[in-house]
Amino acid sequence: xxxxxxxxxxxxxxxxxxSPSLLxxxxxxxxxxxxxxxxxxxxxxxxxxxxxxxxxxxPGIFVTPVPNAPFTAxxxxxxxxxxxDGSEHIVTTINHIARQSSGRIYNERRLLVPxxxxxxxxxxxxxxxxxxxxxxxxxxxARRLVRETTLxxxxxxxxxxxxxxxALPDRVDTGLGEQNFQGIALRGMRRTRTVPADxxxxxxxxxxxxxxxxxPALSIYLTIxxxxxxxxxxxxxxxxxxxxxxxxxxxxxxxxxKVVDETPLPQTGRxxxx
Numbered sequence: 001x002x003x004x005x006x007x008x009x010x011x012x013x014x015x016x017x018x019s020p021s022l023l024x025x026x027x028x029x030x031x032x033x034x035x036x037x038x039x040x041x042x043x044x045x046x047x048x049x050x051x052x053x054x055x056x057x058x059p060g061i062f063v064t065p066v067p068n069a070p071f072t073a074x075x076x077x078x079x080x081x082x083x084x085d086g087s088e089h090i091v092t093t094i095n096h097i098a099r100q101s102s103g104r105i106y107n108e109r110r111l112l113v114p115x116x117x118x119x120x121x122x123x124x125x126x127x128x129x130x131x132x133x134x135x136x137x138x139x140x141x142a143r144r145l146v147r148e149t150t151l152x153x154x155x156x157x158x159x160x161x162x163x164x165x166x167a168l169p170d171r172v173d174t175g176l177g178e179q180n181f182q183g184i185a186l187r188g189m190r191r192t193r194t195v196p197a198d199x200x201x202x203x204x205x206x207x208x209x210x211x212x213x214x215x216p217a218l219s220i221y222l223t224i225x226x227x228x229x230x231x232x233x234x235x236x237x238x239x240x241x242x243x244x245x246x247x248x249x250x251x252x253x254x255x256x257x258k259v260v261d262e263t264p265l266p267q268t269g270r271x272x273x274x
């Protein structure tokens with residue numbers, strides 16, 4: 001089963017009001033969704049975390065380590081940034097993601113490149129996580145290094161908000177209904193946050209909008225759209241989805257790379273005076 005990028009873009013256009021310049025870009029952008037450290041994911045790249053102020057860092061697709069839902073896909077992201085002089089800056093990249101039936105996941109982080117870039121952006125880092133052993137692995141091509149850590153607890157099995165939550169003074173969640181694209185059911189949610197004028201940096205109240213389209217069958221977001229009037233818009237879309245067991249070679253470690261175990265040593269109790 002394959003889901004075209006154009007279908008997902010049209011979905012966002014219908015419910016999210018994306019700008020025409022973004023939708024017509026015909027380009028791709030960065031996606032990062034790695035699990036790292038003891039918490040399971042870096043806060044800066046987790047789509048479930050709220051954005052804190054204006055920024056153009058692009059979150060990626062968190063591939064949940066759930067069993068019995070294997071797939072491979074390509075993540076495409078467009079970052080459409082508004083510069084202070086009124087001009088626009090568009091950068092792109094792709095990454096490849098996968099999950100085995102066991103729940104073991106593969107993810108990537110690639111270089112952001114200009115919109116006119118031809119070819120596949122350079123791989124900066126690949127990531128593997130095995131829920132059966134909690135072994136967390138990062139592959140660093142530049143240093144020809146494999147860094148392994150055994151996490152002391154499993155990461156989340158949901159990517160973030162999938163249903164509207166209770167209203168807060170500065171945040172409102174709204175359901176966007178359901179859509180079905182080529183056999184994949186999606187459930188949409190919009191999170192709107194209001195930044196007061198004295199904190200927005202503009203002297204005016206600013207409304208930030210995040211749209212999430214979640215696939216219960218795959219347990220991941222298929223589209224994330226972030227819109228902040230101060231910094232522009234970022235669109236993350238999962239495309240070229242194939243539901244089935246991925247190629248095992250995708251999960252193989254490069255045999256010529258050095259492997260380093262970075263698991264923290266167990267904490268020992270301090271002796272106390274009698």
